[in-house]
Amino acid sequence: MIYTVRPGDSLWSIASTLCRNPYLWRQIADDNHIRGSTILVGQSLVVSDALCSRRAAGALSGMVASGGQCVAGGARFAGQSLPPEAGQPALIPTLTHVFVLADEINVFDRKVVRRVLVSSKMADEVARQIGRPLKLFPNPERFGFQATGPDAVLSIGQHARGMKPSPFVSSSSLPFGAWRFSGEPFWIDVAKARQAGASLHETDEIVADLDRIASKMKTEADRQKIEVVKQKVSADREVLIKGPVPATAVKGPVAMGATRVLQGVQVVGFTLSAVELGSAASRSVDEKSLRPIGAETLRQAGGWAGAWAGVKLGAAAGAMVGIETGPGAVVTMGLGSIIGGTAGYFGADWVSDHIDPN
Numbered sequence: 001m002i003y004t005v006r007p008g009d010s011l012w013s014i015a016s017t018l019c020r021n022p023y024l025w026r027q028i029a030d031d032n033h034i035r036g037s038t039i040l041v042g043q044s045l046v047v048s049d050a051l052c053s054r055r056a057a058g059a060l061s062g063m064v065a066s067g068g069q070c071v072a073g074g075a076r077f078a079g080q081s082l083p084p085e086a087g088q089p090a091l092i093p094t095l096t097h098v099f100v101l102a103d104e105i106n107v108f109d110r111k112v113v114r115r116v117l118v119s120s121k122m123a124d125e126v127a128r129q130i131g132r133p134l135k136l137f138p139n140p141e142r143f144g145f146q147a148t149g150p151d152a153v154l155s156i157g158q159h160a161r162g163m164k165p166s167p168f169v170s171s172s173s174l175p176f177g178a179w180r181f182s183g184e185p186f187w188i189d190v191a192k193a194r195q196a197g198a199s200l201h202e203t204d205e206i207v208a209d210l211d212r213i214a215s216k217m218k219t220e221a222d223r224q225k226i227e228v229v230k231q232k233v234s235a236d237r238e239v240l241i242k243g244p245v246p247a248t249a250v251k252g253p254v255a256m257g258a259t260r261v262l263q264g265v266q267v268v269g270f271t272l273s274a275v276e277l278g279s280a281a282s283r284s285v286d287e288k289s290l291r292p293i294g295a296e297t298l299r300q301a302g303g304w305a306g307a308w309a310g311v312k313l314g315a316a317a318g319a320m321v322g323i324e325t326g327p328g329a330v331v332t333m334g335l336g337s338i339i340g341g342t343a344g345y346f347g348a349d350w351v352s353d354h355i356d357p358n
Contacts, residue, residue: 001049002045003018004044005040009041010039011028011029020052028045028047031046032045098268099306099307099340099345100338101262102334104259105266107267109189109190110189112190113177115184117182140250144247144249144250145188147168154167156206157206157209159240167242168240170238172238174237180235181236184252188245189251196246199241201239202239211226214226247324248325251330254326277296277300280297289356296352296356299345302348303348307337308337310341313336313340314336
């Protein structure tokens with residue numbers, strides 16, 4: 001078709017209007033022997049039907065830039081100069097590839113929360129309020145959690161009644177722990193605790209053991225005391241852990257927040273990869289060729305494999321300088337995944353371009 005340029009038009013807007021894919025502006029420029037992106041009102045442009053039929057294939061395959069291109073974490077940002085009358089910004093950023101993995105890939109991994117006092121000032125203040133000293137936990141992300149009496153013989157119900165020393169560590173299945181207790185929340189990864197040999201006793205188990213204890217009480221007053229304990233256990237959603245909880249299973253608020261942010265970025269990356277693969281699959285159908293989907297699969301596999309390797313290398317690098325737990329470990333693994341994902345994607349992209357250029 002022949003298109004006559006009107007006031008306010010740009011190659012970007014013309015490609016978007018006619019082909020429903022603004023990133024085809026460069027092909028329109030090339031077809032009309034236009035250097036740069038400057039067009040004049042009244043100028044006639046040839047826009048081929050074949051070009052516009054490729055709109056679905058090119059919509060998300062990334063930008064071809066007339067300016068430079070920089071890469072950060074597998075994300076491409078292309079600078080594109082457009083004429084002032086086009087009404088478009090001079091820089092059009094498009095995030096097309098994100099290869100970031102959190103140290104915990106599965107966002108649904110179960111956590112229990114233990115609230116403890118990590119500051120001596122806070123511990124002293126709370127101790128004054130309740131009239132007795134409280135134990136301080138200065139750095140659970142470094143030392144983990146240990147029971148007061150690992151070899152003690154107590155039932156879970158007796159622990160809930162406050163008997164000490166105990167072989168159990170109290171925690172809660174509530175998202176931020178039991179608010180009845182003062183202190184900073186620390187999230188315990190259940191799978192990692194179990195791998196270290198710990199066992200968990202759920203709220204219902206504790207309540208059942210308290211019922212067993214109550215059935216042996218001789219007075220109504222004693223049974224009422226047990227009932228009060230049961231109500232607190234249920235409200236707190238208390239979960240007891242028997243066995244040591246290693247530092248690698250513990251995260252404080254900063255480390256947990258960083259993990260959740262990285263997991264959110266990770267989900268965005270998975271979504272973008274799915275879109276890219278869907279676009280390549282459409283191209284394969286349109287072109288009756290396996291080359292587009294094959295090449296894009298290789299690119300995505302390279303990116304995610306590189307990100308996974310980067311997590312492991314980041315963890316190893318952190319361990320070499322003494323950063324094995326806490327926020328530092330989350331950051332080193334996240335940076336490792338960004339670097340590894342970027343390298344993996346562009347390495348695979350170089351190979352893929354010999355199969356089907358993007």
